[in-house]
Amino acid sequence: MRIGLVFGSKADKVPVAIDMHSVDINSNKNIKQNASQCVPPSTGYSPLSIFIHDEGGYTTVAMAVALLVSLVLVFGAASAAWSTSRASEVQEVADATALAGANAVSGFTTVAQVSDAIVLSMGLAGLATIGTGLILSALPITHAAAIETINVGRSILDLRRNFAKSAATGLQKLEKALPALVMANAASCTSANSTQQLRYVGTAIPFPLTSETDYSFLDDGLSGEELENNAKKLQDASERKKDAMERADAAKEKAWRADCVDNPHCMRSRAQTLAGLSGAHNPNYASFKEWRFDYARIRSLNYYRTRAASEHPHGSSAEELTRSAARKQFYRFAAREMEKAKCIEKSDYVEMQLPELPHTAAMVRATSLYTDSIWPCTDEEEGRTLHSSLACLGATGSYSGTASLADIDSGAVRCCPKCGMNVQAQASAASASTNINNGYEHYWRIVVEASRDYLGAKNDEIAAEKELEGISEESDDLFQKAMDILAVERPDFVPAGAWGCVAVVMRDAGSVTPAELTGAFSPGAKLPAGAAISAATLAPEDSSGGSTVLSQLLSGIESQAGFGVAGIAQSALALWGKLLVDYGSAFEAAQSHVDGFLNDAGWLMGEKVAQSIKKMISSTVKSAGFEPADMRARKPVLVHSQEVLDKAGDGREQFGIVREIVQKLPNSGDAAAQVLAREVASQLGGPIFTVAEIEIPGTGVKIPLTIDVSKYLGGG
Template sequence: MSGSLCGTDGRSERGDAPAREGSRASCCEPKRGVASFELGIGAVVDDEGGYTSVAVALALLVSLSLVCSLVSVAWVQNRSADVQSVADSAALAGANVVAAYSTVATTLDACVLTLGLAGMVTLGAGLVVSAVPGLSAVGAETISAGVKMLDARRDFAMSAARGLEAVEKTLPLAIAARSAAVVEANEGEGSSYIGCAIPFPQESQSDFSALEADVTGDEIAEVADHLQDASDRAKDAQDRLDEALHEGWLADCGGEPMNMRERADSLAGLLVTENPHYPSPESWTFGVPLLRSRSYYARRAAIEAPAGQGIRYLTDSECRLAFYEYALSEMEAGYYLELPDGSVDIDLPSLPKNTGEMQGTCLYTDARWPCTQEGGRVTLHSTLRCPGAQGASAGEASLSQLDAGAVARCPTCQMSSADMGKVAAASTSIDNGYEYYWARVVAASLDYEVAADDLAAAEAEMRDYADEGASAFEEALETLASPRLKICPPGAWGCVAVVGRGEGDLPDSLENGFAAPLAVSTGAAISAATLAPDFDAAGNDVLTRFLEALGDDIGWGCAGVLGGIGELWAGLLRGYGSSADGLSDAASEALSGLSGTLLGPVASWLNDKLSEIVRAVGFEPADLRLRKPVLTNSQNVFDRAGFGQVANARELIERLPDAGDPASIARALGQVVVNELGGGPYAIAELPIPGTDITVPLTIDVGALLGAGSS
């Protein structure tokens, strides 16, 4: 229905009354004399105020037109805005490639450093063990293991440097390929995109010289050889020292049932304070029997008396008294000194056990025997109580004068050199005599003094070599610690994605007769992404992941394979990056574990010195948190690269080609792209597992990394 029709008389066709003045119908009155049909307000609203069918139809038509137009406009706007989302995704994809490389490079750097440190700690332990008398063979084996580990570290580091350098040269192509794949994946009905991400810096600025630094244990191994030789001599001297000490202790108070202590108690009745017992040689020294003998001979001289009646008993007693007084004077002159350098100075007197030996002492040469004038000659007696001593006193004479004929021998007491010489003969020859055990002590003391001097000389030489070894250790450790690997691959500052959008028509499903056809015009967007540490990755750092993967690759898990040196390396890996002192603490702890053994003075000093060196050298702290790509203002990346944002963004957009593969797109944007990795799996390096014959190849899938960009 097109609306109401008005007649010429002002009435409607229904015969209604004429319209009143001011009514709605008045506006529809035709000019008199003219026949026409006009559409007025009555066509949409009737006299009762309701909407007519015409009004409803018009409203529906307008609504459909608006809806269709808005849908088309919204689609165009969404497609126009999608290019920014695509650029964001492409930038994140490029940064994700850099993140993956950073993880690999950090892991390899950690492995190189900790392998070297494990080798150094092993060499240090070898030096310490080499300084332990009796463990030279173990020290040599440990040194050999440390040298092999440093050799493995060198080979691994050089291969890692070559591998990382090749990967960094290929990174721009990988970034372009992965980001271009994301751009292509966003194409759909009515939308087409082209573009990729380019890294900044565009070329590698990494420094791999730290990986190429050669750290060898040759000098340490040479010092260790000398140290082991001196250690062997010290071990021989220590064995002789211990044997002599044990022998002296047995003779003095350790032997059963008789010994010097027991004889001193039985023969002289010494007090316990003068005649102590020592249950073991550890607390006993050669000064003990010297003090005991002083008390013994003083007591024997004090209680000496003839064993019977008659001149023969009297002579024997006088000879014994002379011997005891002589022995006491000798004991008083004897000494036992322990010197600061570990040697000893011992002078335990040897007592004569026969006439020949007596003639070499003052017992023979000292004028102590009384003489009288008998028959016109000076006659020597054992004592003035001798019945033959009747004449006037003629002073004193020696046994040597008697033997020389300067004085006459008394026919009554018949005192002679033989009488004096036989005093200690029996007590020295059989085990019930005090002098028997004293002779054993003296012999042991001579062996002990020689052994102690040899030990002191060997230990002095060991200290010299230990000091030399510590210096070589410190020098090698400083070479290992500095410089550190500086990683700055392409994309380290960020990746800038440039994405262009082609023209696009509305999809068929949106075409209709209610709205004029629309099209999406060409456009472009730019975005940037960089790497940020993942603060929520506790227990999920680079090396935690690596150790888990390593255990899977080995097959049995690290705990089952890594033993000894391998466990040391794994512990250093776990300590790497934990703090600024994480490595130093782990290495120092490994060395301090030797302190529980009986190291000896030189080894203990060396162990403490090496631990101190490790703590003092220090290692740069490593940030091992996983990196994740995050969007950033492209201005930040351009500023870091030294470019102006507006000019460079416009230039990059203008360079975008209409079509091409990722490599050609990257080249059009000014990026040099090459493939240094080939097409299949690429082994960056082969990691030796310390303590085993296992090597684990560290590979990347080049095909997955480059995708279509490998062309």
């Protein structure tokens, strides 16, 4: 290459040629000239005169040389910068490789968290549904709904158990393939960064290399069978209670009708007609719900007191005197019996002692009417004689005190042949009014008989209530036991790569400096082989990513479930959805969601046991203390490789493992990725892997929870 230059003064310009590569730029002919031929004749010649003008300035030659040197330096520096840049790119590729490996671990962690969310939320939803069934089981009128509700709750727990088992199997299988998945994704990333000039090979090694996760929490044995059995006991006891209540109501209504409803008469109307009772002494009650047995007792007390006070003979015959005397004694006796009678009704205690008034001789003999010495006697020629009254025509002898009807039967006194006062006469005082439907005693007898039926039914009801309370306490213990199973500490997933992934990337030698940077000013060069190490681990993102994942999951479930869910199953599914979405940072709202579900049966809360069960369920859920699960997405971040190796144990030993694995990789990045991809596909059975299936309660619809690992397999 030859460049023509002019040296000398303005008046003495001599063309001079400087030989660079012995090539004439104009003629391309070789020019061989002696250096002396280029020197102008001068008597005061200096070697520097070609660079410094005699007038003190730089010559054109000096400027050309400076320019050439600068160009050489510029192109040399550019070539060096290119080489340095290409040499440092291996570190960038190593960083990307480490992040790619950790990204596969992040995907697995998300799947594991979602599975745990499904298991816990389904367990709580199932228990809350069975708990509602327990409440309904304690209510006699809602047994059909209770059975349906419990069946839905059991089905949820059964589906949960099936999902948990399949999820445990699926996650363990996926986790077993995770090391190969990590390395395949990392190797694919390394290969993707290769060019025709620069080829990279490498991968990322997860630490720990094998899983340390305990999946026993997914198979906790929660079935709800014991709660279902208790619900059946509650139903049996509440059925007995219902039957007892119905019998009690029937007996009470029967007594109320005898007391207040004419058919053709009743105690109220007969008391008004026979004794003239009215107003507060003889009230009417419009419904048996507001009526009490004691009201009939008080009415009867008023009636018999009034009848006893107003009783008198309606004639002077001995027979009429006897009937009147017998009636008077009967009324007095009945009034005393009404005073002693008891009608106590409490929620847990009923005592009913209403007297059965005597209307036969046998019944009279069983009362004080037979044994009380209340009848006047006289001494007659035939012996001491008992009369109904001293006004009796047969009472001609002297008065000799009183005697009882029992004395007649024992022979201590004789029955007056005129008045005929004896047991049969006393029994006849109430016989007719008891045995015909226009007598007061006829309706009183109905009340007494009904009171006995009522007492038996109420005792059965109280016994059933106590049994319900006992079963409720058992249910409390069983529910607490079930909640304890659910409320265990949430699992700590430690899959392969949980501590981090260490990447090693190697670069082949042979990359040549681009021609644009070499040639005239700089010689070409080849990059030597190189290697770099990097590491990445997972760090939680401060975002709602976890809740978003669960919300999207629920939306998918609801869309596939369609309109096949109704009734209690629909309510249970809605509860599960709320619990699932709030599994993350807002899971402390579990109690409010469960309370809302239980309150749907609020109009049925009148029963004591039902209220107790509801309160128990609510307080148990609250006391379970569910810790909000950390559902934040795990994002890969770069860290110092020594941090990951130190977590795994002896850093040098772990680094030796890394070196051994990397050395076994094929020389080609694509080949390494393909080998690892085939290993993943072999372990998972393909790029699309089903971890578990979620069955929607009440529909039979099964939704597979699948993951597509093809993006981690790159070109493989």
